[in-house]
Amino acid sequence: MKPEETVRALWERTQQRDWDGVGALLAEDAVVEWPVSGERIVGRDNYVRLNAEYPEGWTIRVLRLVADGEEVVSEVEVPHEESGLHRVASFWTVRDGRIVRGREYWSVPGSDEAPRWRAAYVEPM
Template sequence: MESTEVVRQYWSSVWSRDWHAVGLTLAEDVEVFWPVTREIIRGRENMVAVNREHPNGWSIDVLNVYDAGDVVVSEVQVPQEDVGIFRVVSFWTVAGGVITSGREYWTRYGGEEGRDWRLKYASVGDLAP
């Protein structure tokens, strides 16, 4: 399976809450870093558990998956009831048909105001993914 398909399968399995299938996309010793919160998730069991234990009320929309050579980049939107919409940019390393490591940037979509000094250069809006 191509690396981009492994990443697409990962997100599809998370969305369908098929925890066994999620585990099949991850190396046993996978390591995923979330720089925004400085959390490091080590091991397949922990990565599956983080996804499984997340409070319900969310869905996943895969916006883009890019083959960047040694890395696969995915951009995902995660609407969650009573919280808002998260955007996630992930950098995945895939080897041997499984995800071996990742770095994910989770942020709330529109959750931060632009800086005043940029108002004359930028507008606020949405672009199609």
Template sequence: MSAAAQTVVRRFWKAMASNDFHVASLYLTEDFRLQWPQSGEIVEGRENFAALNTAYPASGPWTFDLRRIVGEGDQIVTEVAISDGDLHATAITFHTVRGELIALQREFWPDPFEAPEWRRGWVRLPSG
């Protein structure tokens, strides 16, 4: 993966952790698009991105734990654990970097689910 693309994506997630989403939006192109395929929503523009994240209801400050970053060229994929203290979620985000900014994010929010009973003979469940 391109060092420049990886750097801008890491800086983006660091800025998100500041909870100043207007600062985080500075890592996005003016014509940025965020796609949420699961709901069909598209956020267009860095201003809408900042406003949406600022208005998002939360129990406390958001935390962003970058667990994995992989990619090739200007295509970067991240796995990030996100929490506001009550909500605990994982986002899988596909970033397209243009120049030194993120032009597109395609983001998936997988829901946790109970392990099916039929698989219990072949899997180990985490303790806790």
């Protein structure tokens, strides 16, 4: 499986709640970091359990994947029934068909107020 196929499969299997399938895509010692919340998930089992136990009500839509060798970037939209819309930019390293490292930036669109000084140069999305 090409690295971008591995990452696409990760999101598809997560959407399907196929936790064994998600685990099969991760190296046993995979590390995934969430800098926005200051958390590091160490190990395949912790990554799978964290996602399996996340409160239900969410779906996943892959907006794009960009790959360069073993490095893959994904942009994903995750609407949740209770907590609203989330966007995530993820940077993955895939070796031998398994994710060995990830860094994900989860955010809520519109949660950062735009500074007034930029108003002359931008338009609302």
